[in-house]
Amino acid sequence: MLLGTIIYAVINSVILILMSIGFNLTFGISGISNFAYGALYILAAFVTWMLIQLVGLPYLASALISIFFTAFIGALMYRFILMRVRGQVLSEVIATFGIGLAILEFFRYLGFVGVEYALPVFIDESFMVGDVYVDAQRMLIVAAGIVLVILLWLFVHYTSTGLAFRGIAQDERTALTFGMDSDRIATLSVSLGAGLAAIAATVIIPLGTISVSQGYDVLINALAVSIIGGLGSTGGVIVASLLVGFAQRFTDTYIGSHWTMIVSLVAILLVLVIKPSGIYGKQKELEERI
């Protein structure tokens, strides 16, 4: 019982990391809070579903296409809408939220609601860990999460584009004097964030069905984890995800499954009261918060 709870808590934490890392990355680099994040997640899931069911492509190919498609949408979003309101936080928030709303409610309008909208699992097997059944898809999610975090770390630390990301994140003006194109980096960051949302969707969705309301849940989870971790810090996301993931799973097992959403609210309020900049939020602490 306890071992099972712990294993599933770890899986839950990795799911939270996958869900929030893209949002956090975009915010950390370009300061754009992408409220369309949940909508992009669902968009990727539906595009994958359509490619599999209507076009008949194999899973891997359609997942890849949908990831690139979502990333492309993210880039378009920045180029044609966000670039014009860059720096005005209110306008950014409302514009991205409007885009997200339009995408999600459009899917609801088209009637994409029901059990048949599900993605197939990669491998339909389950393993025994100790005396707990864990299916292959959940193992795969954990593996994907770990690989993704490592790849992202390598990308940001050892490629020139990644270094440019960090430069822009640390001090945009200084980075500009070194000839880094701020708009290009911001486009890339929004598009990378959208791509990460798509990766999360294609890996996580096979566990359940695709539903429009999930888009809002993903956005809320991403926001909660990012706020708790301290916005813009990848380490913070990982720690906060573990914290919230374990807390959620333990409340689910010992108190009741309805209470899981409330856990993150309580966690947010507690963290904000004790340390308003979040667990790992050092940078920009004085400027933007408090």
Added chain:
Amino acid sequence: MLYLAAPRLIPAAAFIVLPLILGPYWQRVLLSVAVFALLAISWDILAQTGMVSLGQALFFGMGAYCSGILNHYFGISPFLAIPLAAFLGGVICTLLLMPVLRLRGVYFTMVTLIVPLMIERVIEATKIFGGTEGISGLAVLPSKWLELYILMAALAAALFGFRRMMTSDYGLVLTGIKDNDRSVMNAGINIYWFKIQALFIAGSVGAFAGAMMTHVYRFVGMPVFALDYSILPIAAVMVGGPGSFAGAVLGAFILVPLSEALRALGGLRIVFYGVFLVIFVVGLPEGIFHFISRKYSQFERWTEVDK
């Protein structure tokens, strides 16, 4: 003289005359116009204090639930329950958001988006106050004219009263917090105390709208925390023009009847709101009201050239 008075007289006259000349269906629409205009005003008060909220539904829902509970469990008549709910709703919303008042900008926005959705879950999980079923069969106000004129009077009072408030010294402090909170702090003013007051004012206005709507529909349930009540007020302010309460009211008078006309489209309406938000934020950030008022100020200087 008319040039100066007309912009104030026309809305005031509209508030009095419109309920009389409209048919029963459009009176209902006018009712929800007034409710959304009040919510939009409450959003604008917060925005002018530098707190951008995405969760107007929190204020609306708190007011609705307070009034519903007072009426259903304690048997208090709506005449007492509505003002009490406006006050209590304001207090509860202020207490709920107080821990995050130290956050600025987008951080505050994120939390406000989360809170109403979570409260919905709390009600669902704990099954308090009727749970998912809600509370129905609440008392109504004696006549629909009373409902309409109370809301219209409240709207007029909110529109003209808060406009005056924002130009007073008190309003100057609130706007100062938005523009540069650090310099307001340096002036020896406790910005958190002012933020709490602004939150309470906005919360009460939103809660009043919620409480009125509860007694019109005779029902309160989880839908009062729905996203509609958060999005439509923001869309109204964005279309009408942020920073002036008249813009918020104008936006509500445009968007709510439009949404009634688009009712046949069903779920597509919300898609339109989203698209509207994006178009207005990018294309006409000042909103319709500021645009019109700029043009109106230019009338005076118009002269005939050809003579």
